[in-house]
Amino acid sequence: MEPKNVSLEMRDYIAEMGAETINWCMQCGLCTNLCPWRLVPGETSDGFNIRHMQRLGQMGMEGFEEETILFACSTCSMCQSNCPRGVKIVDNVRGMRASIVGGGMAPAHLRPILGSAHANGNPWAGPREKRTVWQEGLDIPQFGPETEYFLFVCCHSCYDPRSTKIARSIAALLRHAGVSFGVIGAEESCCGESMRKMGDEELFLKLAESNIELYNGKGVQKIITTSPHCLWTFKNEYPELGGEWEVIHYTALLSQLQEEGKLPLAKSLAKKTAFHDPCYLGRHSEIYDAPRQLLSSALQADPVELGRARELSLCCAGGGGRIWAEVPMGERFGELRIKDALNVGAEVLATSCPYCLNMLTDACKSLDQQDSLEILELSEILAGALEEGQ
Amino acid sequence: MEKKTGVYICTGCGIGDALESAALTKVATGEYKVPVCKEHPFLCSAEGAALIRTDLEEAGVNTIVIAACSPRVMTDVFDFGADTVMERVNLREQVVWSHPANDEDTQMLAEDQLRMGLVKARDAEPPEPFMAEDLSKRVLVVGGGLAGMTSANEAAKAGYEVVLVENSDRLGGYLKDVYKLPPSQPPYEELQESNLEALTQEVNNQPAIKTYLGVQIEAISGAPCMFDVRIRQNGQEAAERVGAIVLASGSVPYDPNKLLDLGYGKVPDVVTAAQLEAMFTTGKVTRPSNGQPVKSVAFILCAGSRDPQHLPYCSAACCVESLKQAKYFKETDGGMPVYVFYKDIRASGNYELFYKQLQKDGVFFVRGAVTAIEDDGSGGLTVLADDELTRSPIMSESVDLVVLATGMVPTTAFGEAFKAQAPKEGDEESVVPSDTILVSNILNLQYRQGPEMPALQYGFPDSHFICFPYESRRTGIYAAGSVRAPMDYARCTEDGAGAALKAIQCVEMVAQGRAVHPRVGDQTYPEFFMQRCTQCKRCTEECPFGAINEDEKANPLPNPTRCRRCGVCMGACPERIISFKNYSVAMVGNMIKGINVPEEDEEKPRLLVLTCENDAYPALDLAGIRRLTYNPWVRFIQVRCLGSMNLVWIADALSKGIDGILLLGCKHGDEYQCHFIKGSELANIRMTKVQETLNRLVLESDRVRLEQLSIADYERLPEILDGFADRVQELGPNPYKGY
Incomplete structure (x- = not known):
């Protein structure tokens, strides 16, 4: 075998593009073994090994740029939150993708997505x-000078017909609790979280700058997000670009309001319900109790826990741009998640992220389990439990 | 001394419920005519101990037999001073706890154990400790490096005079050539300045330390507390008397000329870690080939280490030393390409944080074997390796310098192997493998077995490192630092202090006429009845500690303060002239003769079990504590070491009609666990000879068996003892029974 060349220049370029901790990795391989790709069969699973990919990165060696490898990660953070060296693995993946995408070499299936975000300010071609x-x-x-919260609705819930129910439910709940909130509307752009994860730094910057200019211009101080992805990027990526606001996910705000007695709910849902922790709400943002507390107050019986829950939750496979990937049946993480729910006898699987809702609904259908298991967003259950006349 | 014996039988802890104590009393007062014999239900109580004490003080009793629990417990309660001969008969752990109560066989076992205890008490004498003449408690430290200086400082601070000898003209050892040190304090990420100056200052400021520089030890004669050291300095000779010795002569780097595969000697820009360190200390870090500054570098770890062709072991410190040197470059130029090729990074403890820092600094760490170092045509070198982490061969970018991290070779690993004396024609070739002693010209001991310390493995003069750190096979001489085992700065410091403590323990014990490890405090020592010596040399050759010298007529010259009291010499002596006051060939022989052997038709075989006091005996106690049961035909005699077993005991036992003899000792071989290094191995060799003899006498060799076990193997004991009993039963009764 011809020896592969080590390249300091390439290594340093990847690091500069975001893989700042690529050198910290000591190659123990815990990441690879915790990776959800180990749970499914198939070509991607065989080809993608996050330890190996990082090794190539830290040596500046070629081989990582292959599409099935470089774009396989769903950025679920199962590896990162358990890394003994504190390596920012998700950033490393992003940096390595950026080193390729930045050179104009985005994979074909992602180009229309990135293009739509460029042209329309959303990735859904809307x-x-x-x-x-x-x-x-x-x-x-409408958001105005007197409004306390700006409600930022994820593009998915603006354009996907099923997902719009999330936005509508959240708005109803906020109104019910007497929250002062408003929207800006058509001028809003995608938060860019997934665009950046796909390696399009330039696009992310464009979206972020446009949002920051818009929100700051409107005098936004506090933001409610419907999606944990928007929450994460607003909180973690926007501040250094000038977007410094108090950002809260709707579950966290509603649970506060509930504690204050402003959101009385009826225990109306009689079905056995389990909660799926979204990666960006759970591992990335460490919010585990708020959605559970809300869910409990709308159920007649206690919610059931899935076998892998909270910090150990299994990714739906929708993050990191994977929501746009074509994955053969039998290789989808979501299918495992449906089985997790069926294993504990759940009739409803609730979550609190539009991507999860999307991925789990698809998986449920591909397993033909839609008659046994209903996939709902938490806001829909809560809105259904609002006590009439209040 | 007229003996008056008192026997005290405890009936507590279930002994009285399981045995007929009146019958035991009858054995003592009837068979052995003991004038005083008392029972007590709780002998280890204040009242019980007072009973004994009163008899000692008022009834003229001066020899006591305590038939109660194991001699390993209640040692503080049953301590009546060295002048009182005391024998303890283990009725609890080894009789009633491991055999059925109120059973004929259990009772017979108890009575025989008592008989043997009575015989031993009858034959033993109180010890008369050996007192050294003109004794010295000074400590000689050989080697003025980190371990040696630490040892000298620690001994001086503890109030002992120290003689520190150093071969070179300056203190410091390895530290003299060190530019900076790896981190030893939080956050463990930055290099530290060398502390050599402060350390040297401390040594020089200690009035109790007498330092000799630029010297060679001509000879060391004598024994602990009586070592006479001849030191040669500038053609002059000085003499010092010391009590104990710390050997801290350190190590040297492995010879890089043997590493041709890595380009050393062929490619000028391939250097050793020591050469690179020298570049930094002199401030001239340049490429040997052209004198240009070094702009990129590759370190190759384990250069000749963990390699069966070179040094099979890990040198423990080179990983961190190489990380340190990598940091030299990163401190100079953070962007400089630095490669580290390794097998495993062994940066344990807080060094992990330093390793992590170097990863953050951007060092390329490549795990895998280096396959080639090639000239890249532009004057630089490329390193090719099999990267295990990508499972592919890789090639570095061009580097200016390749540094080989070579391992440590102890200074004791050089020189020809010592051969005491070639056997004269007609002499029996010794079957006992002798220790490896290399004539490395460090201590020049005037010992019959050789002038330096015996090595355990790879030339390191260690003893058994798992059980006994700092111990060596030469009493009063303790190795410390990288001469003992490969180690880093922190461990060298710890080692220096540890060895100083061992040296202090030694001089203090020897000054009281007591033994050091492992029979700590023992006041007996072997005495030689020289009139009957046949100059066969077995004792001088077999002593695991080289304690016995020889005169020109091959008479043994014992050195009691070098002795560990194992009794290997006693076991070796064919003339049976070596005895301790409370342990001798005749004494054990009489104990064996004290066993009551039933007639053949009673179908009660008897098995003699010689148990090593270090592991086998406590294992038997543990079996009792766990209430494991085993065959009651066994009769136990505790021995100091299986190596002290004299073959005449086997003959005594067989002629007495005993049907089988089992030797329970420690593991021997490369991974030995014998507290006296070679005792169980020697017992094994001797037993092989016995078996040959048995076959000649048409007695089945299976009647004698040796089993190796460690203290943790107590669960195996029922299987071992019952299995042996079954085998002896198959063989049938000893034909000599009744003769």
Whole structure:
């Protein structure tokens, strides 16, 4: 075998593109063994080994740029949150992707997504003016100088018909609890979280700068996000670009309101319900109790826990741009998650992330289990439990 | 001394419920005519001990037999001073706890154990400790490096005079050539300045330390507390008397000329870690080939280490030393390409943080074997290796310098092997493998077995490192630092202090006429009845500690303060002229003769079990504590070491009609666990000879068996003892029974 060349220049370039901790890795391999890809068969599983990929990165050696390897990671952070060396593995993946995508070599299936985000400010090929369609008939207030919270609705829940129910439910709940909130509307752009994870630094910067300019111009101080992905990027990536706001996920805000007695709910849902922790709400943002507390208050019986829950939750496979990947049946993490739910006898699987809702709904259908298991977003259950007349 | 014996039988802890104590009393007062014999239900109580004490003080009793629990317990309660001969008969752990109560066979076992105790008490004498003449408690420290200086400082601080000898003209050893040190304090990420100056200052400021520089030890004669050291300095000779010795002569790097595969000697820009260190201390870090500054570097770890072709072991410190040298470059230029090729990074403890820092600094760590170092055509070198982490061969970018991290070779690993004397024609070739002693010209001991310390492995003069750190095979001489085992600065410091403590223990014990490890405090020592000596040399050759010298007529010249009291010499002596006051060939022979052997038709075989006091005997106690049961035909005699077994005991036992003899001792061989190094191995060799003799006498050799066990193997004992009993039963009764 011809020896591969080590390249300091390449290593340093990858590090500069975001893989700042690539050198910290001591190659113990815990990451690879914790990776959800080990739980499924198939070509990607065979080809993708996060330890190996990082090794190539830290040696500046070629071989990582192959699409099935470089774009396999769903950035679930199972590895990162357990890394004994504190390596920022997700950033390393992002940096390595950026070193390729930055050179104009984005994989074919992601180009239309990135293109739409460029052109329309959302990755779903939806026209900008259609961003507010979900509000129809709800009379959602506009954000103004007197409004406390800016409600930022994830693009997914603006354009995906199933997902719009999340935005509508959250708005109803906020209104019910008497929260002062408003939306900006068509000028809003995608938060860019997934774009950056896919390695498109330039696009992310463009989206972020446009949002920051817009929100700051409107005098935004506090933001409610519907998706944990938007939450994460606003909290962790925007501040250094000038977007410094108090950002809260809707579950955290609602659970506070509930504790204050402002959100009385009826224990209306009789079905056996389990909660799936979204990676970006759980491991990335360490919010585990708020959604459980909310869910409990809407259920007649206590919620059931999945076998792998909280810090050990299994990824739905929708993060890191994977929501746009074509994955053969039998290789989808979501299918394992449906089985987890069926194993504990759940009739409803609740989550609190639009990507999870999307991925789990697909997986449930591909396993033909839609009659046994219903996939719901937490906000939908809560909205259904609002006591009438309050 | 007229003996008056008192026997005290405890009936507590279930002994009285399981045995007929009146019958035991009858053995003592009837068979052995003991004038005083008392029972007590709780002998280890204040009242019980007072009973004995009163008899000692008022009834004229001066020899006591305590038939109660194991001699390993209640040692503080049953301590009546060295002048009182005391024998303890283990009725609890080895009789009633491991055999059925109120059973004929259990009772017979108890009575025989008592008989043997009575015989031993009858034959033993109180010890008369050996007192050294003109004794010295000074400590000689050989080698003025980190371990040696630490040892000297620690001994001086503890109040002992120290003679420190150093071969070179300056203190410091390895530290003299060190530019900086790896981190030893938080956050463990930065290099530290060398502390040599402060350390040297401390030695020089100690009035109790007498330092000789630029010297060679001509000879060391004598024994602990009486070592006479001849030191040669500038053609002059000085003499010092010392009590104990710390050997801290350190190590040297492995010879890089043997590493041709890595380009040493062929490629000028391939240097050793020591050469690179010298570049930094002199401030001239340049490429040997052209004198240009070094702009990139590759370190190759385990250069000749953990390699059966070179040094099979790990040198423990080179990983961190190489990390340190990598840091030299990163401190100079953070962007400089630095490669480290390794097998495993062994940066344990807080050094892990230093390793992590170097990873953060961007050092390329490559795990895998280096396959080639090639000239890249532009004057630089490329290193090719099999990277285990990508499972592919890789090639470094061009580097200016390749540094080989060579391992440590102890200074004791050089020189020809010592051969005491070639056997004269007609002499029986010794079957006992002798220790490896290399004539390395460090201590020049005037010992019959050789002038330096025996090596355990790879030339390191260690003893048994798992059980006994700092111990060596030469009493009063303790190795410390990298001469003992490969180690880093921190461990050298610890080692220096540890060895100083051992040296102090030694001089203090010897000054009281007591033994050091492992029979700590023992006041007996072997005495030689020289009139009957046949100059066969077995004792001088077999002593595991080289304690016995020889005169020109081959008479043994014992050195009691070198002795560990194992009794190997006693076991070796064919004339049976070597005895301790409370342990001798005749004494054990009489104990064996004291066993009551039933007639053949009673179908009660008897098995003599000689148990090593270090592991086998406590294992038997543990079996009792766990209430494991085994065959009651066994009769136990505790021996100091299986190596003290004299073959005449086997003959005594067989002629007495005993049907089988089992030797329970420690593991021997490369991974030996014998507290006296070679005792169980010697017992094994001797037993082989016995078996030959048995076959000649048409007695089955299976009647004698040796089993190796460690203290943790107590669970195996029922199987071992019952298995042996079964085998002896198959063989049938000893035909000599009744003769």
